[in-house]
Amino acid sequence: MLNPDLARFMYARSNATVVEIEASHVPHLSHPQAVADVISAAVDRRAISNETRHHAHPKVP
Incomplete structure (x- = not known):
């Protein structure tokens, strides 16, 4: 275990x-909503990052 x-x-x-x-x-057992919130926030940040990247570099046909 790592020193905090x-x-x-x-x-x-x-x-x-x-x-x-x-x-x-095991925070996913004792605090499932908090863990779900962290995961959702990460997914949202990733989606925004991907969206920004796609708009910055549009595909050329």
């Missing part, structure tokens, strides 16, 4: 988006 402070350092260094939930080692 080391994990935070590495996440910050990689410019990752981090969400911390006060939970056991």
